[in-house]
Amino acid sequence: MSRNPLVLPLTRRSLLLAGGAAGVASMVPAPLRPAAALEATHTLAPGPARIRMVGDAYPETTVWAYDGRVPGPEIRVRQGDRLRIAVTNRLVEETTVHWHGLRVPNAMDGVPHLTQRPIAPFETFTYEFDAVDAGTFWYHPHQRSHEQVGRGLHGALIVEEREPVTVDRDLCWVLGDWRLKEDASISNDFGAMMDMSHGGRLGNTVTVNGRVLDEVPVRAGERVRLRLVNAANARIFGLRFQEHRPVVIAIDGHSVEPHEPEDGRIVLAPAMRVDLVIDMTGAPGDRTTVIDDFYPDRAYRLLDLGYGPDRLRDKPPDTPVRLPANPVAEPDLSAADRHEVTLGGGMMGSMAGAMVDGRMTDMRTLLRQGMAWAINGVSSGGADRHGGGDAGHVMAPILTVARGRTCVIAMANETAWPHPMHLHGHTFRVLSRNGRPTRFREWQDTVLLAPRERVEIAFVADNPGDWMFHCHILEHQAAGMMSTIRVA
Numbered sequence: 005m006s007r008n009p010l011v012l013p014l015t016r017r018s019l020l021l022a023g024g025a026a027g028v029a030s031m032v033p034a035p036l037r038p039a040a041a042l043e044a045t046h047t048l049a050p051g052p053a054r055i056r057m058v059g060d061a062y063p064e065t066t067v068w069a070y071d072g073r074v075p076g077p078e079i080r081v082r083q084g085d086r087l088r089i090a091v092t093n094r095l096v097e098e099t100t101v102h103w104h105g106l107r108v109p110n111a112m113d114g115v116p117h118l119t120q121r122p123i124a125p126f127e128t129f130t131y132e133f134d135a136v137d138a139g140t141f142w143y144h145p146h147q148r149s150h151e152q153v154g155r156g157l158h159g160a161l162i163v164e165e166r167e168p169v170t171v172d173r174d175l176c177w178v179l180g181d182w183r184l185k186e187d188a189s190i191s192n193d194f195g196a197m198m199d200m201s202h203g204g205r206l207g208n209t210v211t212v213n214g215r216v217l218d219e220v221p222v223r224a225g226e227r228v229r230l231r232l233v234n235a236a237n238a239r240i241f242g243l244r245f246q247e248h249r250p251v252v253i254a255i256d257g258h259s260v261e262p263h264e265p266e267d268g269r270i271v272l273a274p275a276m277r278v279d280l281v282i283d284m285t286g287a288p289g290d291r292t293t294v295i296d297d298f299y300p301d302r303a304y305r306l307l308d309l310g311y312g313p314d315r316l317r318d319k320p321p322d323t324p325v326r327l328p329a330n331p332v333a334e335p336d337l338s339a340a341d342r343h344e345v346t347l348g349g350g351m352m353g354s355m356a357g358a359m360v361d362g363r364m365t366d367m368r369t370l371l372r373q374g375m376a377w378a379i380n381g382v383s384s385g386g387a388d389r390h391g392g393g394d395a396g397h398v399m400a401p402i403l404t405v406a407r408g409r410t411c412v413i414a415m416a417n418e419t420a421w422p423h424p425m426h427l428h429g430h431t432f433r434v435l436s437r438n439g440r441p442t443r444f445r446e447w448q449d450t451v452l453l454a455p456r457e458r459v460e461i462a463f464v465a466d467n468p469g470d471w472m473f474h475c476h477i478l479e480h481q482a483a484g485m486m487s488t489i490r491v492a
């Protein structure tokens with residue numbers, strides 16, 4: 005097993021320094037004062053910045069960041085709070101902010117051209133919505149996402165439950181994946197055709213909260229709530245905590261029956277979140293390596309949990325870890341509209357061609373135009389990929405659901421690649437995989453389909469508007485795997 009799949013030979017010293025800042029930084033809740041009407045509760049300024057990502061032995065890395073930080077500032081509010089977030093664009097290109105997983109009104113969803121005019125450089129746009137659901141969410145641009153997110157624009161948005169589970173510490177790890185050069189600068193090859201038509205832009209450096217970490221300090225006996233956010237463009241994580249037995253209490257922000265993950269491995273596709281409760285059952289002075297072995301031939305050590313010298317308690321607390329449910333309408337499967345969605349394209353697939361801008365286009369021509377994927381035979385593209393951003397405006401919706409109806413979507417992945425499919429504006433139950441009912445009927449906003457897998461989801465279409473429905477491997481999205489669903 006290798007270490008972090010890093011091109012850069014890290015020194016021990018830089019790793020330790022990086023580790024020292026870890027863990028605690030993300031715990032401090034942002035103070036939220038009751039604001040006067042129309043006054044912003046939060047501000048965000050996306051712009052260029054320099055951060056120390058891999059340690060003191062290397063130069064700083066130029067990134068695009070919210071408020072100069074990667075990840076962007078953690079926004080932490082209580083369920084039911086109203087957020088008013090003023091976003092001032094300090095980039096030299098247009099941007100937007102999408103509140104991933106939050107069920108916001110359509111006009112606040114941050115999709116350029118589809119739900120708003122993009123925010124021009126120097127312009128401010130204020131997003132305003134209620135935090136309806138509690139849970140772990142995140143925010144990122146929806147404009148040329150594969151580059152803007154990949155250069156560092158992403159942050160956690162945490163909505164605290166009115167009655168949270170009792171833990172000693174609440175930690176959030178925003179997982180990032182970067183393609184760095186020897187001098188720790190970001191490789192500029194965004195949109196490389198190899199990445200677009202295969203598994204997306206996989207990096208060579210994995211960060212936790214924007215830094216390569218060596219160790220996260222823990223205490224024997226403590227109970228930690230660990231919120232994991234996968235903010236990577238393309239990397240799927242499969243985390244193992246060795247002799248620890250993490251319990252999954254939420255997926256994509258929503259409560260799930262507490263359970264240990266299958267095979268003890270937490271699989272987290274791009275854009276997904278998982279909340280864990282981990283009892284630190286080791287002894288003072290222990291070290292446990294957290295491993296990521298999603299890609300089995302490229303397993304590496306993510307970081308160590310380092311036990312301090314003291315013990316907090318002798319055995320794990322017996323307080324319950326089940327989270328309250330969010331107010332999501334229950335799908336009525338006896339009266340549902342059923343739709344089929346087929347994912348096609350990519351290398352090693354069988355797709356011969358797809359519709360682009362209303363014209364049938366063969367695979368060769370598609371690839372030459374930087375396209376590789378299709379949803380229901382349509383490859384969304386045109387101006388989007390280049391200047392225009394991740395717009396849905398050129399696409400007619402692939403399906404329309406009457407407001408209030410239950411919608412069942414049977415998705416078939418007819419490609420040789422995994423795809424985490426994300427629906428905006430709603431949360432859905434994952435009903436089945438390859439015809440077999442899921443164990444927990446999880447609420448999710450992003451569901452990973454393995455190659456050739458079929459997955460059924462269901463949701464009540466109770467949020468009117470045109471909503472993006474796309475793959476969250478951002479290179480796949482940019483190369484055609486995006487669509488819209490209309491709720492009217």
Ligand code: C2O
Binds near residue numbers: 102104144146426474
């Ligand atoms: Cu995380 Cu369409 O978004």
Ligand code: CU
Binds near residue numbers: 422475476
């Ligand atoms: Cu995909």
